[in-house]
Amino acid sequence: xxxxxxxxxxxxxxxxxxxxxxxxxxxxxxxxxxxxxxxxxxxxxxxxxxxxxxxxxxxxxxxxxxxxxxxxxxxxxxxxxxxxxxxxxxxxxxxxxxxxxxxxxxxxxxxxxxxxxxxxxxxxxxxxxxxxxxxxxxxxxxxxxxxxxxxxxxxxxxxxxxxxxxxxxxxxxxxxxxxxxxxxxxxxxxxxxxxxxxxxxxxxxxxxxxxxxxxxxxxxxxxxxxxxxxxxxxxxxxxxxxxxxxxxxxxxxxxxxxxxxxxxxxxxxxxxxxxxxxxxxxxxxxxxxxxxxxxxxxxxxxxxxxxxxxxxxxxxxxxxxxxxxxxxxxxxxxxxxxxxxxxxxxxxxxxxxxxxxxxxxxxxxxxxxxxxxxxxxxxxxxxxxxxxxxxxxxxxxxxxxxxxxxxxxxxxxxxxxxxxxxxxxxxxxxxxxxxxxxxxxxxxxxxxxxxxxxxxxxxxxxxxxxxxxxxxxxxxxxxxxxxxxxxxxxxxxxxxxxxxxxxxxxxxxxxxxxxxxxxxxx
Numbered sequence: 001x002x003x004x005x006x007x008x009x010x011x012x013x014x015x016x017x018x019x020x021x022x023x024x025x026x027x028x029x030x031x032x033x034x035x036x037x038x039x040x041x042x043x044x045x046x047x048x049x050x051x052x053x054x055x056x057x058x059x060x061x062x063x064x065x066x067x068x069x070x071x072x073x074x075x076x077x078x079x080x081x082x083x084x085x086x087x088x089x090x091x092x093x094x095x096x097x098x099x100x101x102x103x104x105x106x107x108x109x110x111x112x113x114x115x116x117x118x119x120x121x122x123x124x125x126x127x128x129x130x131x132x133x134x135x136x137x138x139x140x141x142x143x144x145x146x147x148x149x150x151x152x153x154x155x156x157x158x159x160x161x162x163x164x165x166x167x168x169x170x171x172x173x174x175x176x177x178x179x180x181x182x183x184x185x186x187x188x189x190x191x192x193x194x195x196x197x198x199x200x201x202x203x204x205x206x207x208x209x210x211x212x213x214x215x216x217x218x219x220x221x222x223x224x225x226x227x228x229x230x231x232x233x234x235x236x237x238x239x240x241x242x243x244x245x246x247x248x249x250x251x252x253x254x255x256x257x258x259x260x261x262x263x264x265x266x267x268x269x270x271x272x273x274x275x276x277x278x279x280x281x282x283x284x285x286x287x288x289x290x291x292x293x294x295x296x297x298x299x300x301x302x303x304x305x306x307x308x309x310x311x312x313x314x315x316x317x318x319x320x321x322x323x324x325x326x327x328x329x330x331x332x333x334x335x336x337x338x339x340x341x342x343x344x345x346x347x348x349x350x351x352x353x354x355x356x357x358x359x360x361x362x363x364x365x366x367x368x369x370x371x372x373x374x375x376x377x378x379x380x381x382x383x384x385x386x387x388x389x390x391x392x393x394x395x396x397x398x399x400x401x402x403x404x405x406x407x408x409x410x411x412x413x414x415x416x417x418x419x420x421x422x423x424x425x426x427x428x429x430x431x432x433x434x435x436x437x438x439x440x441x442x443x444x445x446x447x448x449x450x451x452x453x454x455x456x457x458x459x460x461x462x463x464x465x466x467x468x469x470x471x472x473x474x475x476x477x478x479x480x481x482x483x484x485x486x487x488x489x490x491x492x493x494x495x496x497x498x499x500x501x502x503x504x505x506x507x508x509x510x511x512x513x514x515x516x517x518x519x520x521x522x
Contacts, residue, residue: 075337223341
């Protein structure tokens, strides 16, 4: 058996013993060309860390440099940490991947009673519950006033988009359920359990899932983005409010901060199927490692945009907190992540025993994805291509098309409406899963307050008919159209919404909202 393991290790050795030649210069030139503020990269080859380094600065206008220990928010790549936390409970015999959720949380409910009875822990992690894309995200995007348990309790009001286990649709809210389940089983908040049972035993000394601790660390990257334009992504790079992110209720879906040093450690553990480097200990068992990388839910493959055809996979599927796909004949285990002001990729090529992580404190995905595919080509011994230029062209064209569409719509509204005097739109309106919005009037016109989301408010500017645009005071947020529907008696019967921008992030799932006048309290 030992000989077989040695042989397997030899055959798994990477084709290259180091990152590409002149890699540092390449990274820095791409960062500067894109106007990206800072980034950090970790590379692991054959169990060894061959790069853990920072580039650029932590905050625009300040001199502090990014280094290997600078904390970055890593977005949805944190889903794999929640899966790993569950794996430690599986290894301890406290849960099973295919246990029903109600076996551990009897109060848990989905919209459909049958789904409530049947949904398993595995189902929580693979985006096949029947919920629509991004369902429930507005409870925590960009901020949220609800506790994790309150957010989970509101799941019972979110109608499914498809039947159970029939289709893939990415969501965050069920990872919030997974975090609540960890608390119910262990007695510890998800934040504390991940700290004690994942970060600490893994030797990830800088990583945290707790905001108070992160804000107390000086060596942290600040978020940056281009906002305030016709669509998000246009304009000058600016510093964002670092507290303007996914609400804590859905932190298990993507609110972990980590460094290049710690991500290198994470990659070592993943590639070693749970073994902690430099020790005889394990973070999770080989059996758990196999489960977490096992494809479960097939993902649809959409045609690649022009110029990016070479990245199109032949298969892709979602595992437990990871995506599994092919690229140039090799299996890739990876995940992308993004929260306001940060984007991340964590990527592994198991057959080459190579992994790398790229994280930026800006939203310049052309740099992140471009470097990702350049590194994949390098380790797969493929011809070098200018992937950053290709992604930059694609993203620029996408932003331009979005801008043109919004400008055209805004420039030609029907000169009709509103149907009612403004006072007749005033009131409190309720959506079963989101909660209340309050429409009020002052000397300047109508205002709107999304009460479940702290500080998400603004003015209603008439667009056409009985539709208004919510000009939100926070320029980091996507503006919605707010449409009032009248009944036969001329009273508002319901309020619906949709994003103004056709390329708005799916987390601004305004389309899922259906508000009706709140019943006066007795």
